[in-house]
Amino acid sequence: MTIGDLTGQLQDFSAWKQQQLQIMEQLENWLKQEGLYTSQVQRALRYATLALHRDHVTVAVVGEFSRGKTELINALFFSDHKFRLLPTDAGRTTMCPTEIFQDNSEPPCLRLLPIETRLEEASLAELLENEPLWEKLPIDLDDSDQLIETLLKIREQKLVPREVATNMGLGDVSQIAEEVEAMVSVPAWRLARLNYRHPLLSQGLHVLDTPGLNAVSSEPELTYEMLPNAQARLFVVGADTGITQSDMEMWQQLIRQPGVRQRLGVMVVLNKADTLWDELRTEVEIQKIVERQCREVAEILNIDPNQVYAVSAQKGLVARVKDDYQLEQRSGIPELEKQLAKTLVENRQALIVEQSTEAVISALWNIEALVSSRLKRLRKQARELDELSTKSEAAIDQLLKQAQHDKARYQASIQAYKQSRAEFTAHGKILLDAISPSRLDTMIGEAYKRMTGAWTTIGLKEAMRQLFEDINQQMEIASNQTQEMRRLVRAIYRRFQSQHDMQLAEPQMLSLIGHQVELNLVHQESEIFRKSPLTTLTEQHFAVRRYFQTIVARVRKIFLQAHSDAKEWLETALDALTQEIHEHRTALSQQLADLKLSGRSRSMVRQRLASLDRECRKLEDQLETLQNTRKTLTKSVPEKDSKKLHLRVVSSRSA
Ligand SMILES: Nc1nc2c(ncn2[C@@H]2O[C@H](COP(=O)(O)OP(=O)(O)OP(=O)(O)O)[C@@H](O)[C@H]2O)c(=O)[nH]1
Ligand SMILES: [Mg+2]
Numbered sequence: 079m080t081i082g083d084l085t086g087q088l089q090d091f092s093a094w095k096q097q098q099l100q101i102m103e104q105l106e107n108w109l110k111q112e113g114l115y116t117s118q119v120q121r122a123l124r125y126a127t128l129a130l131h132r133d134h135v136t137v138a139v140v141g142e143f144s145r146g147k148t149e150l151i152n153a154l155f156f157s158d159h160k161f162r163l164l165p166t167d168a169g170r171t172t173m174c175p176t177e178i179f180q181d182n183s184e185p186p187c188l189r190l191l192p193i194e195t196r197l198e199e200a201s202l203a204e205l206l207e208n209e210p211l212w213e214k215l216p217i218d219l220d221d222s223d224q225l226i227e228t229l230l231k232i233r234e235q236k237l238v239p240r241e242v243a244t245n246m247g248l249g250d251v252s253q254i255a256e257e258v259e260a261m262v263s264v265p266a267w268r269l270a271r272l273n274y275r276h277p278l279l280s281q282g283l284h285v286l287d288t289p290g291l292n293a294v295s296s297e298p299e300l301t302y303e304m305l306p307n308a309q310a311r312l313f314v315v316g317a318d319t320g321i322t323q324s325d326m327e328m329w330q331q332l333i334r335q336p337g338v339r340q341r342l343g344v345m346v347v348l349n350k351a352d353t354l355w356d357e358l359r360t361e362v363e364i365q366k367i368v369e370r371q372c373r374e375v376a377e378i379l380n381i382d383p384n385q386v387y388a389v390s391a392q393k394g395l396v397a398r399v400k401d402d403y404q405l406e407q408r409s410g411i412p413e414l415e416k417q418l419a420k421t422l423v424e425n426r427q428a429l430i431v432e433q434s435t436e437a438v439i440s441a442l443w444n445i446e447a448l449v450s451s452r453l454k455r456l457r458k459q460a461r462e463l464d465e466l467s468t469k470s471e472a473a474i475d476q477l478l479k480q481a482q483h484d485k486a487r488y489q490a491s492i493q494a495y496k497q498s499r500a501e502f503t504a505h506g507k508i509l510l511d512a513i514s515p516s517r518l519d520t521m522i523g524e525a526y527k528r529m530t531g532a533w534t535t536i537g538l539k540e541a542m543r544q545l546f547e548d549i550n551q552q553m554e555i556a557s558n559q560t561q562e563m564r565r566l567v568r569a570i571y572r573r574f575q576s577q578h579d580m581q582l583a584e585p586q587m588l589s590l591i592g593h594q595v596e597l598n599l600v601h602q603e604s605e606i607f608r609k610s611p612l613t614t615l616t617e618q619h620f621a622v623r624r625y626f627q628t629i630v631a632r633v634r635k636i637f638l639q640a641h642s643d644a645k646e647w648l649e650t651a652l653d654a655l656t657q658e659i660h661e662h663r664t665a666l667s668q669q670l671a672d673l674k675l676s677g678r679s680r681s682m683v684r685q686r687l688a689s690l691d692r693e694c695r696k697l698e699d700q701l702e703t704l705q706n707t708r709k710t711l712t713k714s715v716p717e718k719d720s721k722k723l724h725l726r727v728v729s730s731r732s733a
Contacts, residue, residue, distance in 0.1 A: 083412070084154075087419035088135070088281035091427065095130050098430075098711070102127055102438065105707055112700055114449070116657075118586075118650050119441035126434035134179070134282040135426045137418065138305050140332050141314035142325050143170045143290020146349040150314060150391040151178075151287055153411050154418070155278055157398030161222055164287065165230055173265035175300055176232055176287040178272045180279035186217040188228055189271040193236070193264055196246040199623070201631065202269070202299040212271075219275055234266035247620060265289070268297075283422075290328075298628040305332055309425040310343040310418055317371060317388065318353040321378050329379060343425050345385055345418065348375055351410060352390035387414045431712075439708055440586070444654050446704045447583030451658065453697040455665050459672065460690040466676040467683060478673045485666045491577060495659065498570045499652060502563060506648040509559035512552045513641045521548045522630055529622045538618060542608045542625065546601050549633060553597060556640070557590050564588075567651060580658050588647040593640040597633065604629045 106123050109115040139147045148166045155178075156163040165171055174193075190213045195205055205211060215231065218224045238246075243262045279285075286304060305311060313333055315325050333344055354367050368388045376383040387410060394411030396402070406412060466474060511517065525548075528541035567585050574580045607625060676683055 083416045084283075084419040084422075085277060085281070087423045088278060088283060091135075091423045092281050094427070095133060095430075098435070099127060099130050101707065101710060102130075105438075108703065109445070114445050114700070116441065116445060116448075117653060118444060119438065121646065121650070122434070122437035122441045126438050129430060129434045133426070133430065134284050135310075135422045136284040136286060136304070136308040137310045137312065137422065138286040138288065138308035139312045139314060140288050140305065140328065141290065141312075141347075142322065142328055143172075144168060145290070145314040145316045145319075145325075146391045147290075147312075147314045148172050148287055149395060150312065150347060150349060150389070151285055153389075153391045153394035153398065153409070154415055155283070155285060156276065157395055159222075160399050161226070162395065163225075163229070165226070165233055167233075170290060171233055172287055172289045173233055173235060174267040174270050174289060175297065175304075176270040176272060178274055178279065178285040178287070179283075180275055181273045182280075184273065186219055186275055187273050188215045188217060188231065189213070189273070190215070190231060190267040191269040191271075193246060193248075193266055193268045195268055196248070197242075201627065202297065217272075217274070229272070231267070232270050235263045236266045237261040238264055244617075245620075247624070291324075298624070298631070301332060302628065302632060308343070309429075310345060310421045312345050312347050312418070314347045314349050315375060317348050317350045317368075320371075321375060326378070343421050344381070345387060345414070345421065346375060346379060346381065347414065348372055348386055348388045349391050351388040352393050355390075387417065389414050435711055439711060442704055442708050442711075444583045444586075446701060446708075448654065448657060449697050449700050449704065451580065451582070452661065453694060453701070455661070456690055456694050456697065459665070459669065460687060460694070462669070463672050463676065463683060463687060463690070466673070467680070469676075474673060474676060478670070481666070481670050481673055485670065488578060488663065488666060491573070492659070494573070495570065495655075498566060502566055502570075502652065503648075505559050505563045505566065506644075509556050509563070509644055510641065510648070512555040512559070513637055513644065515638060515641060517552065518549075518634065518637045521545065521552070522634070524548075525630070526622075526626070529625070530619075532618070535618070535621075538621065539608050542604060542629075545630075546604055549597070549637075550601070553590065553594055553640075556644070557594065560588050560590055560644075563651075570652075571655060574655065574659065578662060580662060582658055583654060585654065586647065586651060588644060588651070590640055590644070593636050593643075596636045600629060600632050600636070 102123050106115070109119060139151055141147050146166070148164045148171060149162075152162050152164055152166065164176075174190075191205060191211065192213065195211060200208070215228050217228055239260055240262045243264050246264065248264050286308065288300070311333060313329060315321055319325075348368075348371060351368055354371070355364055359367075372386040372388050373383050376386050389410035391409075391411070393405055394409035397405035397409055398411075466477070469477075522545070525541055525545035528544065529538050532538040532541055564587050567587070571582055571585050575582055604625075607629060672686065675686065
């Protein structure tokens, strides 16, 4: 049976990542050896290598309960087991979000986070680190009964007093249990993490199964981080129910989130298509009905009809377990798998390139500019030295004077450079201070005090408004400083470019726009939260906690990122120029030495010319290697025998 599309694509992708890692490792060695290992490239390589090592792709499956999400996961990823891996059933089945992945550093197991942790303030990220809190159940891969039995835990519920359920923030999702009046039923676990073994998972695939109802939206980290960051999100609806009011609510809340930047990778699955397979109709008639329903779904959700896939997860699973090729094709699962594989890998790759490869490439551009500039300078020196041999002593004397004059002029401009650099550092301080973690902590601390001390909802809402006013003000200060500094850096660069004929790559600039856009989105969400009647109705303590978990946590993340970006930029923005200035000074001294030399000995001039020629050739080789490496790094499609090619490209020159 084929689960080939996904496996194949993921294998190619892993190969591509391995290849990238290899190129980067060789590049690092080569740069060190050639003395070209700048701090910018060092940072970019370290970041990219880490990102490539940690990388995985995530598929998240969301939708209302009983639409067949879990069955779809079984059919798409785990049909080679020949049994139903994850439990599915009519009614609510998956009680807590379930992550499935492979971590070879420990034996397979199921970890469960008790629902009671919702009573604590700790975030999910913190709880993930707190090992003893989790219940850990070992899994025997050779014993399918034990495996299935263990996985049934995901369905567990428990009875708690209604008040406790409310304190857990589950007041609206818990069902009233008939037996005990004041007790309500809540999921027993908050999150399940299944460390499993499977060829797809071993390629770095993570699968996130979620429960229906609004269980996901009660976990802010799931809603705002895990879901938007998944490379593919499958939204499952049922062909038997059509799109219901609650499907629509989940779509709005989880997929079209107002405060989250929309990313690619949403696929809508119209499941249970087999309920339309009416035996009294012809195949063509059935096909038409299915297509019509897909179009209707697309229309209601306001998406392209090509984003809707009609499948039967159940028939797909049965077909794959029983090796029934025809039924498998009819189930629509293979087509969905093909598109899913494409979406996953393309999105992931694009992100890796955007977030890390581009930084390495930009660092390489700067090194290229540096080497080109060295080459240009050496060639000029060689040319001048060559010309000197035909010149009279008086002419050489004249040139000597000119060179001394150049050096003096250069010395004067160094003073100006130092002044601008001091100005740059001063602006940098204001910038960093405006968005510093301690300033942020103060603002958040004050907001917390105001919110918890507020007697009325109006006071609470006012505190929320005030927090964003403070935050936006700080961002504004930072953004103004960035603009000032941009002007300053440009001016310094221009001066050295025009006055001293330096060849400089465009200086890297800092932009906080991306962070400001993110912040605006969170602000919008904060406004929705602030104005929602629910906030007025919710007990103040819970409203504040929820506000901190959903809004403030994200503000903190954006701020910290902006701060670290700014800090990194400040440390490296003038590096290229400083390096150039240093080399320029050496070149000027060298020029003077050459002039003096030319007046003395012909054979020494010849020796010097030969050595210049060797140096030029070395620089030309460096340039070629840099250009080739840049090209290979930007290649997105893995090529079968490209591994050898890279090895040669990077190492031959250094041999
Ligand atoms: N006819 C038909 N039934 C299906 C199909 N897929 C799932 N089902 C049935 O629908 C019911 C719900 O399936 P699940 O996979 O548990 O649904 P879910 O969306 O994971 O539900 P929750 O875990 O409660 O959120 C089960 O009884 C499945 O057998 C399908 O393609 N066709
Ligand atoms: Mg389920």
